[in-house]
Amino acid sequence: MAEELVIRPVKDAGEYPRLVTVWRTAVEATHGFLALEHREAIAARLEAEFLPSVTLIVAEHDRRSVGFAGTADGKLEMLFVDAGHRGGGIGSKLLQQAIVTDDVTTVDVNEQNELTLGFYERAGFAVSGRSPVDGDGLPYPILHMELKQSGTGC
16 A cells, blocks of 8 residues: 655755755756757756755655755745656645645746646736846846735645
8 A cells, every 4th residue: 555645854964965966857848948058057966055054844655755845935946756757746745735834935947847837826826026137147047926815826
């Protein structure tokens, strides 16, 4: 019998390599607009810079990490689900947990990532602004979103 999905805090940096693997599969499935060199530059910074800078939760299925979310100061900084587990509600559960436990009210989304934009809109977020480049100044426009309702459609 398969185990239920468990969402828990990340215990330590020893979990980071698996989270990077989850990130890679998710980005390969959803970020076709991202140039390979930019994707690799981000991957190189995940373990040392990005993951340690946020509060992390992980979704486990059968004791294997299949998704994670990272928050800081009420903002969802990252949410990724392993490509083989997309569409099963894991992202929604991670988002709901982040909203409840970390008071998440904002998120930034790549404008080219229409599926993810729709995911956040269905969860109650609305676009509140736009930046023509990402945080590194690269040509990936960012949509800034705010949670507009207390209950989510997750």
